[in-house]
Structure formats: structure tokens, C-alpha cells
Amino acid sequence: MYDTILVATDGSDPATRAADHAIDLASSFDADLYSLYVVDTRRYGSSMMSNADSVAEDLKERGQEILTDIASRADVDVTTEVRSGQPSQQIGEYADEIDADLLIIGNRGLTSGGEIGSTAERVVRYVDRPVITA
Structure with missing residues (x-):
């Protein structure tokens, strides 16, 4: 049913639940699992990001740590x-x-807060693929 599954994460608790669900589904369907972390440049302002390479690198390293954790918990590649x-x-x-x-x-x-987040809402509305939110 699913050959390629993508889980997007920001390291939050809901994203961790999503990653766990993705790992389970990938294992069940013997699917390829991809995990993505996006450094939100809008959140920090483009001028800050362009002038502070170390800030951008720190955020990328944090993202890689989160992705490494997901990969270490998975029984699939x-x-x-x-x-x-x-x-x-x-x-x-x-x-x-x-x-x-x-x-x-x-x-x-x-x-x-308690409602669906803006990123999740945009993905559900505009990405032309099935989406599960956790």
C-alpha cells in the first residue's frame, strides 16, 4: 500500500508521535522511510540567518540530532x-x-497551542498526497 513514507519533524512531542507512527507503518509495509527537518528561516528572519552562519549551523545540527534519533529508533533504514x-x-x-x-x-x-499548527494545516491543504497528522 505504501512504498515511500515521509515524516517531517521539528522535534516537538507531536512530531515524535508522528515519527513513531511512521516507523511502525514503514516496518509494517516494508516501505522506504524518509525523515525531514526544516530550519524555518522565516522564524529567525532572513537577515539574522544570513549574517549568522553559526546560528544556521547550530539549527542544522539540532535538526540532524533529531533525525539521527529517529533513525536509531527505527527497525528500517x-x-x-x-x-x-x-x-x-x-x-x-x-x-x-x-x-x-x-x-x-x-x-x-x-x-x-491546542489547534492544528500552521505548518500542518498548510501541508494538509496544499500538498497533493495523503497526509496523516499525529
Whole structure:
């Protein structure tokens, strides 16, 4: 049913639940699992990001640590990717690149309250692939 699964993470609790779900599904369907972390350049301002290479590198390293944790918990191989930009746009573009059959994302991120987060909402609305939110 699913050959290629993409899980997007920001390290939040909902994203961790999404990663666990993605790992289970990838194992059940013997699917290729991809995990993506996006450094949200809008959150920090493009001028800050362009003038502070060390800040960008720190954020990328944090993302790689989160992805390494996901890969270490999986009983399937996980391809990891760290990107920079607008998260929903990067998630959609990466899903297209890998031809993902399914996207799994936390229903809210690090800054959201009780409702669905803005990134999850944009992915559900605009990415032309099945999406599970956790």
C-alpha cells in the first residue's frame, strides 16, 4: 500500500508521535522511510540567518540530532534530510522529489497551542498526497 513514507519533524512531542507512527507503518509495509527537518528561516528572519552562519549551523545540527534519533529508533533504514526555508513548502517539495506515497507530520509544532499548527494545516491543504497528522 505504501512504498515511500515521509515524516517531517521539528522535534516537538507531536512530531515524535508522528515519527513513531511512521516507523511502525514503514516496518509494517516494508516501505522506504524518509525523515525531514526544516530550519524555518522565516522564524529567525532572513537577515539574522544570513549574517549568522553559526546560528544556521547550530539549527542544522539540532535538526540532524533529531533525525539521527529517529533513525536509531527505527527497525528500517531511514534516509534523513535537513533543509532550510518555509517548512510546508520544503515538505511538499521533498515529498515530490522522493515521490512519497504518504506524509506523516505532527498536528502542531513547537509554537502551536491546542489547534492544528500552521505548518500542518498548510501541508494538509496544499500538498497533493495523503497526509496523516499525529
